[in-house]
Amino acid sequence: MAERSFAKEVQHLKIGKGETFRGEGILAITKALLENGVGYVAGYQGSPISHLMDVLSDAQDILADMGVHFEASASEATAAATLAASVHYPIRGAVTFKSTVGTNVASDALANLASGGVTGGALVIVGEDYGEGSSIMQERSHAFALKSQIWLLDPRPNLPSMVKAVGDGFALSEATNSPVMLQLRIKSCHLLGEFEAKDNVAPHTTVKDALENPKRDLTRIVLPPASFLHEQEKVTKRLPAAIDYIREHNLNERFGPAQGKVGIICQGGMYNSVIRGLQRLGLANIYGDCDVPLHVLNVTYPLVDDEILSFAEGKDSILVIEEGHPAYIEQNIRAILHKAGAQSGVAGKGPFPEAGELTGAILLDGISAFFREAAPDLMPSVARAPNAPPILKMPELTATVPARPPSFCIGCPERPIFAATKMIEEELGPHHIAGDIGCHLFSINAPFDIGATTMGYGLGPASASAFNDKTAARRSISFLGDGGFWHNGLTSSIGNAVFNDNDGVIVIVDNFYSAATGGQDILSSRADNKSKSTKHPIKKAVEGMGVKWVRQLDRTYDVGLMQATLKEALETPETGPKVIIASSECMLNKQRREKPLRKKAVSEGKRMKRTRFGVDEDVCTGDHACIRLSGCPSLSLKTLDDPLRDDPVASIDQNCVGCGNCGEVADAAVLCPSFYQADLIENPSRLDRFFGQLRQGLITKLQKRRDARRLVFSRDPS
């Protein structure tokens, strides 16, 4: 079960012609797929398209009713390979994943698909994880489109345009026998808006039809000599077909006056931000009516030479607004103009920085810099002498406000794993530690400061493979999440370590979900899933790979055991990889699963325990060693009303979920006796009450006896 449920929203997917669909960008894309007769959908979760997978997953019944097959793929490579169903059969298929990381993984299949070409429309929906909010290396998917010749759509970021792009994409793919990539930026995915719906269309050929009527066409298979023919066909047939289609169907758009001294060419995805820049300069109104000719590339590859040339005609200069590096589009436009001997100047990177997100501020600066240079007369007075107040410089504020990087949630079962690792490093000295992709990568930040590299999903242990020297006095430690394990870690990391007899220690962080992407189920999930096969233990897979030294820990919160196991792994004379599988359920998902059940049980009068932790403020001395081994958001500081104290003491707030990490850490690291666990007995039995009273009676007696012989100081709660 995913972190967010779309069970309610997906019902809107059934609406038909004439109705207004209101929802998030990703939900709109799903609706568009159904309106365009898609036959199958596959993908792999990851921001910003995780929710697209969640929506599809929650919509499985609706999809099945229409004969549409949905698959949660094992990886992006699997997802891309799924599109093979459109090679010989006229089935429309769509796959989705996070880019560029997912596209990297998928590129093998994508290149093969693009070489042989497709019969049915094949749409690759990539969530471009770029700019603010991104968690990956900053690259462009554009390069993949260019190298494999996959047409690239970058629609204007509003729901009607995005929905239209899905239909255009399928049609363009079929008209050119080429796959099409639909690029969605982070903010478009999470954009809430509306569009006019159409009726859903059942696929005219389903995967069932294809299975029962198999076909093969030798010319579509990537093997010599066909592969050489594909290369030629790409440029002699498919590219001209694409250019024709784009031109005939006006996939790119023009705005503003027909003529002008200067003009702007921008990616479709940048359109709203460009208009906002023009608005702020007084060159456009809120509806996008502008004083400057604008050529918007909803298709960023291929460019249509005629369109560029006709736009450039009569213009002194053109501003190309393109996000990211390298500036493929600008280079292409310059080449087109140069080849045709056109006279217009081109500005792009120059007024705009070479690399980085084009934020509102950068766009405003870049556009006004261009206009001041190329067309100062066009600038209204507001833009020439902007009287906006300078943004205040507040050096003290900058020095005071702390950074707030993301970290582990309250009660996260991964926290004790890294507490144990930190303690092991204190005991045995620093080690080379390789990180992977997933929530566990938060270990690189304070308070753990653990992990040296991250090389890709499932590649944590693989990235430690060079550190395989039998004579070294220390072993490497590498981390791998359960998501990464099943994605490709089993072969690339575990298999590789076995095959090369790597002595390193591998910790597999098993939290029962693909947690970082939103809690989707994976093979080793312990939950029942009505459409997927779960409960396949990681341990069996690891042993099947040939690992001899495997330890399964079923409660990561046992910091002492975690520490002892790590120590054993680092010191055992046994050769080959040492694999520790540390398993406890993701707390975010556990809470969502258990909270309603608990509530119900309590209201039904069942005897339940509510566990929380606390700190005795008079025992705590305010050193915060516990925080340096935890970082739990619920474990914070408070100032005591005591003039004798200098430093704030640790304090646990009411969001505590009672995971026990702080108590365990205090014990394992021999910190202090300040922590206590408080279990409230809800709906106590009569026996509970009887013993409770008996105990309390005796305790009170002992307390009174002691107090009778000494002074008792107390502070009135005034």
Added chain:
Amino acid sequence: MTILMPTVGGASEILKLAVLAVGGQGGGVLTNWIADLAARGGYAVQMTSVAGVAQRTGATIYYVEMAPKTDRLPVFGLSPSPGDLDVLIAAELMEAGRAVMRGFVTPDRTTLIASNHRILAISEKEVPGDGRAKGTLVEEEITKAALRCVCFDMETLAVDAGSMISASLFGGLARSGALPFEVAQFEEVIMASGRGVEQSLAAFRAALNYETSDAIELVATPKKQTVSGPQKLMTGWTELCAQVAVFPSEARPMVQAGLAKVVDYQDLEYGKTYLSHVSKLTNIHAGLAENAAKYIANAMCYDDILRVADLKTRASRQTRLRAEQDIPEGEIVQVTEYFHPRAQEVCGTLPAGLGAWIEARPKAFSRLDRMTNRGRRIRTDGIFGFGILWVVSTLKSRRRSLLRHHYETLHLDALLEHVKHAAQTNVSLAVEILKCQRLIKGYSDTHVRGHSKFAKVISALSVLSGRDDAAEWIRRLRQAALEDEKGEALEGALKTVRSFA
């Protein structure tokens, strides 16, 4: 060419609002409410967010744009721009500071709605001393940066109403009047949300009608201390209290507090010793009194097993625990303590001779360690667990004969010696030395580390003595020692000091 003048006044026709929150605070809920409010109020609205990993307790941003609905759809922006926001809602004080730093709050037009409560960042919490950012500074700066500022603790209002901060921030937004909607429309949105409506409305109204003068009353009035006990002890206590009057008036509250702490820790006799230590220093220089009162009390009340056993078995502790953990009156709570005594602590609790004998013999010591050194979970709501701690706490009467007391006395004597020596020539240096007692805290390794930091700072005295800036350097060294766990900052500062030699 003709310049087509925008039919409406440029981008300013669009109302722009951003929400900055900490992941998990419900920023998404609030933004959805605002979007719903705009739609109900006849506005075209667009909302975007940057979710992803920042949702995991990091800083998150949500963004809303709205404009009066017409037959044409406005072109809305997807992310906030510096200098181009009408409303900024910050769900935490430092996030408000961050918004100002990023230019999202400008004095010409931005209404800032901020909760001034704190969610401490890890960098603030992990410092061994007090690493918390200065909230008052941030509050002043953000007020300066905004056109209007609605800033008070909306988290507490929400919690008190049994709701989430999204509801009280929504109330703050209604209160600010920055959006062209009536309060009734705000309430309709909450009522339509369907979950926890009553609590949300209560939190909403609490923020809407909050009286800022309440904040002034929140200034803590020190709680009055009461003392009770057998008549004989009470008489002794009154006599001791009478002696406090001889100290300089500004130091008296601290002496009184220290005295209470010391007597509570041990007994009246211990209080007498305390007063004598403090008065000896005060006699050298009156300016030492207050810090002597504070740090001598802290040094005398070291944290040993007896102390912990005593604190954990007090009736007042039960009361506090039940309040902190929201245990309803009459309900049963099971309490498990997390202990991990080592041989060092056990030896410290033995008679000085015996303890020292064991410590001097590595074999005996490690045998004792094997026997004792492990985690102990003790149920102090049970007779057995409580009983053990109760018995340990009664050993208090013998504390002065125990090994730990012997060590702590040596430490206190050394501290006092250093202070007395410095006070002859440099009172401010003596004060700074006293304050170094702050470095010694915690238990086991933490305690050892504290002692080692203390020793390092004190070791600088040999280089610093006679210098005019000696006090300032000791202060700097102490601050450095409180900056990080391993003492890297301290080592750096010490290097500088050693270069003076």
